[in-house]
Amino acid sequence: MAELSPTGTIGAATAGLATAESAAASPGGTPVESTELSYREAVARGIAQEMRRDPRLVMLGEDIAGAGGVFKTTVGLLDEFGPQRIRDTPISEQAILGAAAGVAMTGVPVIAEIMFSDFFAVCFDLLANEIAKGRYMTGGQLQAPLVVRTHNGAGSRFGAQHSQSVENWCMMIPGLKVVAPSTPVDVIGLMASAVRDPDPVVFFEHKTLLAKKGLVPQGDIVDQLGVAKIVREGTDCTITALALMVDRALQAADRLQADHGISAEVIDLRSLVPLDTRTVLGSVERTSRLFTVEENPRLCGWGAEMVSIVVDEGFWNLDGAPVRITTPHIPIPSAASLEDLAVPSVDRIVETISRAMG
Amino acid sequence: MSTDAVADGHGAAGSDTSAAPPIAAPMRTAMGAAGTDPSQLYDYGRRPPRLPDPVNVANDDLDIALDDRLAMYKMQQILRQMERRAYDLFLQNLVKGTSHLSLGMEAVSAGVARAQRPDDYTFATYRGHAHTMARGAPLGPVLAELLGRENGILKGKGGSMHLASVEHNMMGSYAIIGAHLCIANGTAWSAQMRGTDQVTVAFFGDGATNIGAFHEALNMAATWKLPTIFVCENNLYMEYTPIDLVSAVPNPAADRAGAYGLQSIIVDGNDADEVYVAAAAAVSKARAGEGPSLIEAKTYRHGGHSRADPGKYRPDEEVEAWLQRDPIPLYHQRLLRLGVDESTLLSIQQDVAARVDEATEFARSGAEPGPQHLMSDVWADGGSAWRN
Ligand SMILES: Cc1ncc(C[n+]2csc(CCOP(=O)(O)OP(=O)(O)O)c2C)c(N)n1
Ligand SMILES: [Mg+2]
Numbered sequence A: 001m002a003e004l005s006p007t008g009t010i011g012a013a014t015a016g017l018a019t020a021e022s023a024a025a026s027p028g029g030t031p032v033e034s035t036e037l038s039y040r041e042a043v044a045r046g047i048a049q050e051m052r053r054d055p056r057l058v059m060l061g062e063d064i065a066g067a068g069g070v071f072k073t074t075v076g077l078l079d080e081f082g083p084q085r086i087r088d089t090p091i092s093e094q095a096i097l098g099a100a101a102g103v104a105m106t107g108v109p110v111i112a113e114i115m116f117s118d119f120f121a122v123c124f125d126l127l128a129n130e131i132a133k134g135r136y137m138t139g140g141q142l143q144a145p146l147v148v149r150t151h152n153g154a155g156s157r158f159g160a161q162h163s164q165s166v167e168n169w170c171m172m173i174p175g176l177k178v179v180a181p182s183t184p185v186d187v188i189g190l191m192a193s194a195v196r197d198p199d200p201v202v203f204f205e206h207k208t209l210l211a212k213k214g215l216v217p218q219g220d221i222v223d224q225l226g227v228a229k230i231v232r233e234g235t236d237c238t239i240t241a242l243a244l245m246v247d248r249a250l251q252a253a254d255r256l257q258a259d260h261g262i263s264a265e266v267i268d269l270r271s272l273v274p275l276d277t278r279t280v281l282g283s284v285e286r287t288s289r290l291f292t293v294e295e296n297p298r299l300c301g302w303g304a305e306m307v308s309i310v311v312d313e314g315f316w317n318l319d320g321a322p323v324r325i326t327t328p329h330i331p332i333p334s335a336a337s338l339e340d341l342a343v344p345s346v347d348r349i350v351e352t353i354s355r356a357m358g
Numbered sequence B: 001m002s003t004d005a006v007a008d009g010h011g012a013a014g015s016d017t018s019a020a021p022p023i024a025a026p027m028r029t030a031m032g033a034a035g036t037d038p039s040q041l042y043d044y045g046r047r048p049p050r051l052p053d054p055v056n057v058a059n060d061d062l063d064i065a066l067d068d069r070l071a072m073y074k075m076q077q078i079l080r081q082m083e084r085r086a087y088d089l090f091l092q093n094l095v096k097g098t099s100h101l102s103l104g105m106e107a108v109s110a111g112v113a114r115a116q117r118p119d120d121y122t123f124a125t126y127r128g129h130a131h132t133m134a135r136g137a138p139l140g141p142v143l144a145e146l147l148g149r150e151n152g153i154l155k156g157k158g159g160s161m162h163l164a165s166v167e168h169n170m171m172g173s174y175a176i177i178g179a180h181l182c183i184a185n186g187t188a189w190s191a192q193m194r195g196t197d198q199v200t201v202a203f204f205g206d207g208a209t210n211i212g213a214f215h216e217a218l219n220m221a222a223t224w225k226l227p228t229i230f231v232c233e234n235n236l237y238m239e240y241t242p243i244d245l246v247s248a249v250p251n252p253a254a255d256r257a258g259a260y261g262l263q264s265i266i267v268d269g270n271d272a273d274e275v276y277v278a279a280a281a282a283v284s285k286a287r288a289g290e291g292p293s294l295i296e297a298k299t300y301r302h303g304g305h306s307r308a309d310p311g312k313y314r315p316d317e318e319v320e321a322w323l324q325r326d327p328i329p330l331y332h333q334r335l336l337r338l339g340v341d342e343s344t345l346l347s348i349q350q351d352v353a354a355r356v357d358e359a360t361e362f363a364r365s366g367a368e369p370g371p372q373h374l375m376s377d378v379w380a381d382g383g384s385a386w387r388n
Helices: A039-053 A077-081 A093-105 A117-122 A124-131 A167-171 A184-196 A244-260 A277-287 A302-317 A336-342 A346-357 B003-009 B022-033 B057-061 B066-091 B106-114 B129-134 B139-146 B179-194 B206-210 B212-223 B254-260 B272-287 B316-324 B327-337 B342-365
Strands: A034-038 A058-061 A086-088 A110-116 A146-152 A177-179 A201-206 A213-217 A229-232 A237-241 A264-268 A271-273 A290-297 A323-327 B121-125 B170-174 B200-205 B228-234 B265-268 B293-298
Touching (some): A039 A077, A093 A117, A093 A124, A093 A146, A117 A146, A124 B179, A146 A184, A167 A201, A184 A213, A244 A290, A277 A302, B066 B129, B066 B327, B066 B342, B129 B139, B170 B179, B206 B212, B206 B228, B254 B265, B272 B293, B272 B327
Parallel strands (some): A058 A110, A110 A146, A177 A201, A237 A290, A290 A323, B121 B200
Antiparallel strands (some): A034 A213
């Protein structure tokens, strides 16, 4: 690890791989056969891949074994890995995360599922005070090789207690890594990197992306935490997005091009901690404008941190004020019409950007 | 904490108990005894004292090897003398922050730890100095940690409330009530999965029995038959409030055991032998794959809750009676009755005193942690980087 500044900058440790590809086995560069998989199926495949690789890995959560998960993200795992490794638990979120923390302390890797990310609020002590801080407060003695998976985000008309995007709750806690994939292939690759990471990783699966399909190469897929992806190149502005917002940003970029002649570059951040600021700063250096598209409510969303970094370190590259496009600072409403108004839509992204760039 | 602040939150408590179920009777009498004058409701020092049971001399006959007994005597001496030293160093303003001493409660740590194997796990609360040392953590680094020194067992980064010695499978001290009971199930589950017969012991206070994590942990441990041993150190008080005023049952841990299919076990926490025997039984049960146990050890702290607290909310007669039940003179007398020479015991005391002086020297000679420790140990790579 290179020398650290008080802001936690890594010296020259990580190359900012703007186009990091998921490293599917591809001997001799021959194209690997791909199959179409849903985001939901990718979750189970990513977990299964890691369970086959590491026979110690276990998973626990409510309704994950017999039922295959309330979102069917763990279907088939009980059959393949058995009830010792795939465990149904009582409705005891503290006991779930506590057990995961204790297992991880013994060096055994573990995945815990919290059914809805909203429920982090009933076990936040375990996440924020115990799991995140164990290593630091014991002077490096305790370890926590664990992944907390959860279902995050709006779009299901579930109302204020089952629809939140709470990645910023986790991002603000020192000691937690935070990942939120937007495609099936990234689900698998980032799941693998999260499981293999020796530190606690919170893994957000977006409920509205579960049915999304994508081509996934066969064989093991392993990705890297802290590497953003430029998913669309452009020259006039940079749009950073996460999870569900990535597809909306991409659609907005197409319309900005077609209707307004604006060439937008879209970056899928994929992970908030570690945060690939280099890719974003590099992009803004070329485009001179920054927009963030965030599903979290306005205050203290990840975009605020992103804007702060870009203003601080890339100010002279900017041709205009960075603009955040977020869910307003309200609880998520249930009615379809209201929920759709709350969360950033393609229309809102296009409007906001075209106005700001006009 | 001001009396007003407490009263604000519980203004109506004890005023109408007519609808209370019979189980609340002890609470009613306790509250009633403070008088019907609301201003006296929270004057805990004027409640009737809760006195210890008489010493059980029959425990002399418990089948415990003399070696074990001498080891427990020595451990209690270590814990007593180290805690006293910590207090002295606090009075010299060398121990900063807060600290919660186990003075008066040493028999619990010494008795339970003696029943454990080196590869068994231990979890403690912020009142964890004794449990950490009882698992074999080196005394100098423990004391240095209290002094916030670089040679502290946590490099000065955790302090009094977070003592750990993972090398000794002492997996940490936790300052958020109840959480570690859930974590303890994790090391127990890991042992179960790995097919080792390691057990996990988790200590907690009487106050912890009223937080959700306690109940979640017990239910999971019982359902999964985990080798977790939950040991409640019931010292009759939370910070300043008597536990019986806020609990639905008189024995806050033991009376809840039945809800999780567990046996109700109460021991004299001021008698190391009684603690040891109960712990050994729970350990054998856990090793045999027969699941968790919940032990409630009745004890009392000699001082206040934390270092700044003179403990004035406790009736004088109660404090006096419990001081008379000090676990260490009790054990000393037992060993004499069992034929051990006074001189043997004295030399143990003196050896320990020398070690405590040595530890003090070690701690006092430590440097303050330098800035290189500030940003380290967040991640496994040793650093704290969150961006590139
Ligand atoms: C969740 C939580 N609530 C409140 C506190 C503040 N607090 C610290 S110690 C304590 C009393 C605990 O009493 P008990 O469990 O009996 O343990 P003892 O201190 O007597 O060993 C309280 C309320 C805390 N640390 N954590
Ligand atoms: Mg207590």
